[in-house]
Amino acid sequence: MGKKKDLSAAEKSEIVQCLGRGMKTLDISRKLKRDHRTIKTFVADSVHRRVRADKGTLRKISARSMNRIKRAAAKIPLHSSKQIFEAAGASGVPRTSRCRVLKSLATVHRLSIWPPLTNAHKQKRLHWAKKYMKTNFQTVLFTAECCATLDGPEGCGWLVDGHPVPTRLQCQQGCGEVMFWAGIMGRELVGPFRVPEGVKITSAKYVEFLTDHFLPWYRNYAFCNKIIFMHDNAPSHAAKNTSASMAAMGIKGAKVMVWPPSSPDLNPIENLWSILKQKIYEGGRQFTSKQQLWEAIVTSCKQIEAQTVQKLTSSMDARLVKLLSNKGSYVKM
Incomplete structure (x- = not known):
């Protein structure tokens, strides 16, 4: 059985509008005539990041590279992940992978904190x-x-x-x-x-x-x-x-x-x-x-x-x- 087409931009926009009107995902799936699981997956992916199949295990980063990245992060604190990886000689790594690696070594020091919402x-x-x-x-x-x-x-x-x-x-x-x-x-x-x-x-x-x-x-x-x-x-x-x-x-x-x-x-x-x-x-x-x-x-x-x-x-x-x-x-x- 062939794979069904992904949701189109128009369908995604319609889902957002239906959610705004308080409709449930089951009702939305019936309205769009799409599988309920497809609708639920789109909504979930819009809110949460997908869970990695390898459960977050660091791949393609050797221990030697990790040490270089850690030294670069310590040498140039408060810099972006791209700048740190380039300083460590590891340019070309996607942003998501850079941040995943740095989360095991460092934390993000943010500029400010938003006020609490009532x-x-x-x-x-x-x-x-x-x-x-x-x-x-x-x-x-x-x-x-x-x-x-x-x-x-x-x-x-x-x-x-x-x-x-x-x-x-x-x-x-x-x-x-x-x-x-x-x-x-x-x-x-x-x-x-x-x-x-x-x-x-x-x-x-x-x-x-x-x-x-x-x-x-x-x-x-x-x-x-x-x-x-x-x-x-x-x-x-x-x-x-x-x-x-x-x-x-x-x-x-x-x-x-x-x-x-x-x-x-x-x-x-x-x-x-x-x-x-x-x-x-x-x-x-x-x-x-x-x-x-x-x-x-x-x-x-x-x-x-x-x-x-x-x-x-x-x-x-x-x-x-x-x-x-x-x-x-x-x-x-």
């Missing part, structure tokens, strides 16, 4: 997921501000177990930083646009920034009438003055996505910041001036491929499935 937060996140379940997320412009510092990210990367977090060299006049704004939609990276130095992002300044930088791009975009604008609930974004000013620009009603509180995990541009900072600070690079850092930001953004942006924006269906399965709790992508 039941009210979870309910609002679930309501958001159900509201936008049928949305074509390739037409959503995900935006956010990001801050980069002269002395590098604040300790984010792999750290060998038992080793202290190294102290980074700080600027004599305090840690200089560059604030910038960007957006992603489909395969496109919009920006980056630098926020003027010393400017506090109030509603008036945010509107002025959008008028000067975003609005020219928006008006020149061929399908601007189909764009859904997304920004988070920062005070400058949620202010009545901001909403009124954006409405005057033609960005109002259904063209503005209502964003749930405490939900950075749902915004794919947050993953872009991690990719971008790896490029900016590659090799432990630090900067001596804000202009030098800004030039590195612009150069690194140009190096991000359209396929990378597409992968991030295409992850929204999986994020919604995980969010519904986790009953509103944080999702990891």
Whole structure:
């Protein structure tokens, strides 16, 4: 008996929408006329990683290579798995294999921890997921501000177990930083646009920034009438003055996505910041001036491929499935 066809993109999208309406996997299988096990497997794979057939046994990594990797991780702490493996002379290893190996030697020291979610937060996140379940997320412009510092990210990367977090060299006049704004939609990276130095992002300044930088791009975009604008609930974004000013620009009603509180995990541009900072600070690079850092930001953004942006924006269906399965709790992508 031949193998049946895999679920199509349309079928997967329909499954996500049905889950958002509260349908059970058995009812979904009947509606799509597909085997119930196929539907359950898709939902499970969207939430959990598949269990390895070898139960996690490290393969194709000799003891000698493991020692080299461990020495490299100790020598260059708080670096990415790719940088550690390249330093150990083991380039070309897939990311999943690199992380699986490093988990036996080190832990990830993360930049920050998301605040705990209340039941009210979870309910609002679930309501958001159900509201936008049928949305074509390739037409959503995900935006956010990001801050980069002269002395590098604040300790984010792999750290060998038992080793202290190294102290980074700080600027004599305090840690200089560059604030910038960007957006992603489909395969496109919009920006980056630098926020003027010393400017506090109030509603008036945010509107002025959008008028000067975003609005020219928006008006020149061929399908601007189909764009859904997304920004988070920062005070400058949620202010009545901001909403009124954006409405005057033609960005109002259904063209503005209502964003749930405490939900950075749902915004794919947050993953872009991690990719971008790896490029900016590659090799432990630090900067001596804000202009030098800004030039590195612009150069690194140009190096991000359209396929990378597409992968991030295409992850929204999986994020919604995980969010519904986790009953509103944080999702990891």
